[in-house]
Amino acid sequence: MLCMSGAAPGAGAGRPGSLLLLLWLSIRLCSASSGRFPWAEHYGTKSRYEGLRAEPLPGTSWLAPANCTALQLNALVRHGTRYPTRKNVPRMREVHQLIKAQGDPGNSLVQALAGWHMWYNERMDGNLHPLGTAEMVRLAKRLAAQFPTLFTARCYRESRLKFVTSSKHRCVNSTRSFIQGVASHLNLRDQAGGQWEVNDRLLRFFDHCQKFINRVENNDTALHQVELFKRGPEMERVMRNMGKKLGISPEALTTNMVEATFYLCTYEFILKGIVSPWCDVFEKEDVEVLEYLGDLKQYWKRSYGYKINGLSSYKLFQDLFHYMDQTIEESERNQSISHTAVIRFGHAETLLPVLTLMGYFKDKYPLLANNFEAQKGRKFRSGWISPFAANLVLVLYRCNEARGLGEKYKLQLFLNEKPLPFAHSGNLVTDYEEVKYSYEHLTESLKFNNVCEFATREDLISLEHDEL
Numbered sequence: 001m002l003c004m005s006g007a008a009p010g011a012g013a014g015r016p017g018s019l020l021l022l023l024w025l026s027i028r029l030c031s032a033s034s035g036r037f038p039w040a041e042h043y044g045t046k047s048r049y050e051g052l053r054a055e056p057l058p059g060t061s062w063l064a065p066a067n068c069t070a071l072q073l074n075a076l077v078r079h080g081t082r083y084p085t086r087k088n089v090p091r092m093r094e095v096h097q098l099i100k101a102q103g104d105p106g107n108s109l110v111q112a113l114a115g116w117h118m119w120y121n122e123r124m125d126g127n128l129h130p131l132g133t134a135e136m137v138r139l140a141k142r143l144a145a146q147f148p149t150l151f152t153a154r155c156y157r158e159s160r161l162k163f164v165t166s167s168k169h170r171c172v173n174s175t176r177s178f179i180q181g182v183a184s185h186l187n188l189r190d191q192a193g194g195q196w197e198v199n200d201r202l203l204r205f206f207d208h209c210q211k212f213i214n215r216v217e218n219n220d221t222a223l224h225q226v227e228l229f230k231r232g233p234e235m236e237r238v239m240r241n242m243g244k245k246l247g248i249s250p251e252a253l254t255t256n257m258v259e260a261t262f263y264l265c266t267y268e269f270i271l272k273g274i275v276s277p278w279c280d281v282f283e284k285e286d287v288e289v290l291e292y293l294g295d296l297k298q299y300w301k302r303s304y305g306y307k308i309n310g311l312s313s314y315k316l317f318q319d320l321f322h323y324m325d326q327t328i329e330e331s332e333r334n335q336s337i338s339h340t341a342v343i344r345f346g347h348a349e350t351l352l353p354v355l356t357l358m359g360y361f362k363d364k365y366p367l368l369a370n371n372f373e374a375q376k377g378r379k380f381r382s383g384w385i386s387p388f389a390a391n392l393v394l395v396l397y398r399c400n401e402a403r404g405l406g407e408k409y410k411l412q413l414f415l416n417e418k419p420l421p422f423a424h425s426g427n428l429v430t431d432y433e434e435v436k437y438s439y440e441h442l443t444e445s446l447k448f449n450n451v452c453e454f455a456t457r458e459d460l461i462s463l464e465h466d467e468l
């Protein structure tokens, strides 16, 4: 078959995960070629990682700066592909039942949806899917292959590869799978040395930052723009279209149901590799509106909408620099490096605030309920920034032939395995001291303050000023 040719480069057969991926990729190619591509670039935080991953630009991928050797890798990884969460399953069931009860029985789409088997249940509870397990194994193998001097058997056995995770099952299981990937890359049989720590204060800081909880999480008006958009003309059009396609009055539909329908289209595609009839409920424009709704939520709850969203991650941000400072000290004292890699596992809600704090994906204008059209070319696309298995990687190098201490240590950033230029300079490699200096306000002045408590000091007040 034409569609099978050239599918799934690098997907080793033999494991159910890879077979699924193979199937998924070939279906994806088929559907793309037959014009039935189900808009997978608009799935927001429910996007698949590997299907969307563009090939790195030639010459930029992981290229170490000249005369430099990698000293340490710091990473922040979102868990792999998961099942739907407990919150969304009842909404999926609800919309399925509504269509069965009220949809036009003569309509072929309604018939297809009524005959669809509801296989999602609450017990799935956002757990890691086998595809997510396989993603983590492959990510670990790619990183270990890319940095052979950091991921050595000796470092592994001496626990110099450090793993820290959020307590959620999907993160712990992502950690476990990642460790398996490293061990398998190193041909190690034993899992000893692959221990991990659970640290929710670090990786689920949003549950511990009181100011964030008061100002945003528990604040009924904080997501005002999201509420406005839900009632706005774009969402109204989506609901009208959906009602028309199903022969249901748009008044019977709620935003939650529309979102649940979109999730059903998304999950059937990412988990099973099929373009289900759920996707036929929408047109491309509808999907763009639903993607915007998701991005709007992320923007106001996890990103630039409120200053505290980014700031709430400051301890995690400082943790990255803490390990790099320690490594430089050890290197200067000619000591062996205590941790050649520190890999942290969390959530989209962990990664987005950190990238926000670092100044990434900030559009000139805020995302608002009334600028959907104007924001079509926005930088803030959560599917691009934080799909399942998203990862931010910082690589610290020690360089020879440097003129001074300031130039001896260099840093490189990667987001989803693609080079990420530094926010302050646009360069792909920068002196470590320069990066630290550019973030001095975050690494130094916040060291002795807790921005999550209500602040008193003036410089903190200026830091927190809610600008858009």
Ligand SMILES: *[C@@H]1O[C@H](CO)[C@@H](O)[C@H](O)[C@H]1NC(C)=O
Binding pocket: 066, 067, 401
């Ligand atoms: C790398 O080191 C060599 C000598 O060891 C030197 O000639 C060359 O200029 C250095 N390259 C850079 C980019 O510093």
Ligand SMILES: *[C@@H]1O[C@H](CO)[C@@H](O)[C@H](O)[C@H]1NC(C)=O
Binding pocket: 127, 128, 169, 170, 173, 176
């Ligand atoms: C986590 O992985 C273990 C074994 O690897 C499996 O038994 C368990 O069901 C998984 N748990 C979740 C919540 O995915």
Ligand SMILES: *[C@@H]1O[C@H](CO)[C@@H](O)[C@H](O)[C@H]1NC(C)=O
Binding pocket: 214, 215, 216, 219, 220, 221, 222
């Ligand atoms: C809730 O959010 C609104 C809108 O941003 C803000 O004006 C208000 O002060 C917030 N309430 C609290 C308790 O922070």
Ligand SMILES: *[C@@H]1O[C@H](CO)[C@@H](O)[C@H](O)[C@H]1NC(C)=O
Binding pocket: 332, 333, 334
């Ligand atoms: C580290 O080693 C270098 C070269 O071997 C030496 O010049 C330097 O003095 C040593 N530094 C310390 C702190 O021992």
